[in-house]
Amino acid sequence: MSILDINIPVNYYFEEISKIPRGSYNEQKIADYVENFAKEHNLRYVRDQINNLIIYKDASAGYEDHEAIMLQAHMDMVNEKNKDSDHDFDNDPLDLYIDDGFITAKGTTLGADDGYGVAYMLALLSTDNVKHPPLECVFTVCEEVGLDGALAFDGNLISANRMIGLDSETEGETCTTSSGGCDVMVDKDLHFVDNTKPIYELMIKGLQGGHSGREISNGRGNANKLATRVMYGFIKEKLDIQLIDIEGGLKNNAIPRECTIIFSSESDFDELKKVADTYQSYFKEEFEFSDSGVLVELKAVSKSLPQALSNAESKEVIEMMNVLKNGFVERSFAIKDLTVISLNMGVVRIENNQLKINYLLRSPMKSAVENMCDELSIVARAFNASTVSSNYYPGWLYDPDSKLRDQFKEFYLKHTGKQLKEVASHGGLETGIFKGKKPNLDIITMGPDMSDIHTPDERMNIASFVNCYQLLCDFIATL
Secondary structure (H helix, E strand, C coil): CCCCCCCCHHHHHHHHHHCCCCECCCCHHHHHHHHHHHHHCCCEEEECCCCCEEEEECCCCCCCCCCCEEEEEECCECCCECCCCCCCCCCCCCCEEEECCEEEECCECCCHHHHHHHHHHHHHHHCCCCCCCCEEEEEECCHHHCCHHHHHCCHHHCCCCEEEECCCCCCCEEEEEECCEEEEEEEEECCEEECCCCEEEEEEECCCCCECCCCCCCCCCCHHHHHHHHHHHHHHCCCCCEEEEEEECCCCCECCCCEEEEEECCCCHHHHHHHHHHHHHHHHHHCCCCCCCCEEEEEEECCCCCEEECHHHHHHHHHHHHHCCCEEEEECCCCCCCEEEEEEEEEEEEECCEEEEEEEEECCCHHHHHHHHHHHHHHHHHCCCEEEEEEEECCECCCCCCHHHHHHHHHHHHHHCCCCEEEECCCCCHHHHHHHHCCCCEEEECCCCEECCCCCCCEEEHHHHHHHHHHHHHHHCCC
């Protein structure tokens, strides 16, 4: 049963792709769908070894001598769900529903980032009712895990020198710049010993989370860091602590909403609970305006776990996590409210006798990224750990002479009566990658109203979704 009015092509395609599991690294089925779409519509396409695709469509009659235009969106989505959700992201379709004019998904991320862009391109490629220059529609993979698809894409497949990026979330805005960045993994070998002590579970939950590029300057709590603070609080009170497991966050580009730490202790539960309650009051005060739902929960676990880290190694892990840098670092002095340096301790795990801390660093300045890498490495070495940096990607610098942006501003004012808002992003965007491959590429971005991206509260305004598609079609007809 359809949720949206599927007589509207973009609605039809959004519902269709929402039936297909398409988390990062799991894009085979959605790539198959897009490839079959191209075949069914007799459109020329190229699919590469990692499932990126580009579909070409010839110009409409009368537009044959117009410059080509490239459109681009990524097929993968962030797979994040509520703790009580049994959704299987590898196999289940999204459970869509409508709430007060917004489309959302029950207990999970919606995938409107970037499903709307995929739906826009499929709808545009499927119709002969829109006048357009030659189209080059690029569908990438693994955007959410380091822009990997765009980085691997063969720029020689693109002839266009104009690009419309379809990975935005506010109608009436166009992006003008984006951040560069890289991943950093902190690794520490661990040594487990026999354990016969009682087991406890500490959990931080109730946080808003959100995109680590967009929300990092808004003072939201990082569950990994908050859980570590509570654990260090136990140590400061000289309570017995032996770590067994840490599971915090899901993606390095999402501010972690929850973190669970399992530990053993001979200390009295009431003493442990007293410390946990103290930090609950601290966090309620600290995050009163930015993350007021924060909860600190401590409970005894009935099962026995035969191994734990020693007290000394547990302390070393907790101290290292406590001093490792995280969050907003610096704001631009040239562009108002633009964060230019940040880092997110996104995922923490203990697995295979190793502590693994997965960071995403962001800055349009390569030197600033390198400095953050150095800082993390220095701290890690001090605690007998190591770091590995990977997946560096460049930023997209502001172009004051963008002809395409000027055309879009004029078009938008004429069609809506409103001024187009220019925004700068601290997020890493595929536009920056493609700009690096084709330095002469003139770029704009556009998209519908969405909110709470990368969280189970993600939602998209249905009217805005349909309206922005029509604006895209009308604008392309002017090019």
